[in-house]
Amino acid sequence: MDLDAYVAAHHGEWDRLRMLGRRSKLSGEEADELLDLYQRVATHLSQVRSGAPDPAVIQHLSTLLAQARTAALGRRTASWSSVANFLLLDFPATLYRARRWWITTAAVSVCVALVIGVWVARNPQVQSSFLSPAQTQQLVNHDFAGYYSQYGGTDFATHVWTNNAFIAALCIAFGVLGVPIVAILWSNMLNVAVLGGVMAANGRAGEFFTFILPHGILELTAVFVAAGAGLRLFWSWVEPGPRRRVDALAHEARATVTIAIGLIGVLLVSGCIEAFVTPSQLPPWARIGIGVLAEIAFLTYVFVLGRRAALTGVTGDVGEIDQSAEAPTVG
Known part of the structure; x- marks a missing residue:
């Protein structure tokens, strides 16, 4: 040529x-x-x-x-209406649809943490298997409370945000495998339980909850949501129903990405609370109250906006133009 x-x-x-x-x-x-x-x-x-x-x-x-x-x-351009649709429809609807998974995950995890925490608090030999007496005193008298004030507020908020986002991302990323999510939850709950048990055994239970609850309620909720979404993704190919496994997995994976993106904002809020409210000079009831209000706001977001959006058919999946063709299903 x-x-x-x-x-x-x-x-x-x-x-x-x-x-x-x-x-x-x-x-x-x-x-x-x-x-x-x-x-x-x-x-x-x-x-x-x-x-x-x-x-x-x-x-x-x-x-x-x-x-x-x-x-x-046709060209598609980003707009503020797309952001509004995500925040008011897609994200809350996806959270609502996955509610049984993350609520169950939260209930089981909290129960396990409470049992382990009480066991650690009542058994000095168990405490010594985790920490030496010197390490225990350092933790109780200095490290626990000092952790929340060792950095500047903005730097600490960024550190906490990225760390928790990484944990949530792991839960979602390992969703296809399932088992690693359980391991991540176990490690997270074990750390909290041992820390709480040691603090309680040394008469610092009040201090423990004063520093944990303001940010921890919303923070752990976000982790439970991520873990529940990951387990739901795992179950989608184990028990796909009338759909092909690949179609069921693809649908849930796209919806899980919606949760992953939305949780970035949730974890940013909890990170800001941990950096600016938890170590503040506010009385304990005020700090804990802010954490409780943040959690109530999140649950209202899910069960009011999310339920309303889900009832209108919003699934959190991408539009049909971005979906691959699906095979016919039975039933």
Whole structure:
């Protein structure tokens, strides 16, 4: 193939496709012309690749085709309405639909932590298996309360936010496997239970709850939501129902991503509470009250906005245009 002659012969068609592909609106005749040119240029690209594979020409034609495809399918732009739809419809509806999973996860986890905490508090030999007497005194008298004031407020909020977001991300990322989520929850609850048990055994139970509850209620709720969403994702391919496993997994995975994105904001709120409210000079009842109000606000968000959105059919999944074709199901 004489590439120069080929380019000269078809340059006009390519230039016309480029012009049409850049327009925001097309008339009916222009849309038909665009599709016709798209098919012809796609053929030209195939011929160039097989007859004279010049990288520059191939890249140029590929770019033209991509622009034309965007023009034909329509351009989608981000807008504040999309953000509002996510915050008021998609995220709360997805949380509501997954409520049984994360509420059950929360109930089981809290019960396990309470049992372990009481066991640690009542058995000095168990405490010594985790911490030496010197380490216990250092923790009780200095490290526990000092942890919340060792950094500046903004730096500490960022540190807490990223750490908790990482834990939540792990729960969601390991959702397909299932078992790692249980291990993550066990490690998290064990740490809290041992810490609480040691503090209680040394007469510091009040201090423990004063520093844990303001941020911990919402923070742990976010972790439980992430874990519940991950377990729900795991169950979607174990028991897919009438759908193919791959379709059930794909649907739940997309909805789980919605939860993952939304939890970033929830964990940011809990991180700010931990950085600015937990170590503050406010009385204990005020600090705990702020944490309780944050949790009430979250639950109201889920069970009022989320329920309302779910009843209208919102699932948290992406739009049909972004979904792959699904096979017919039975039932």
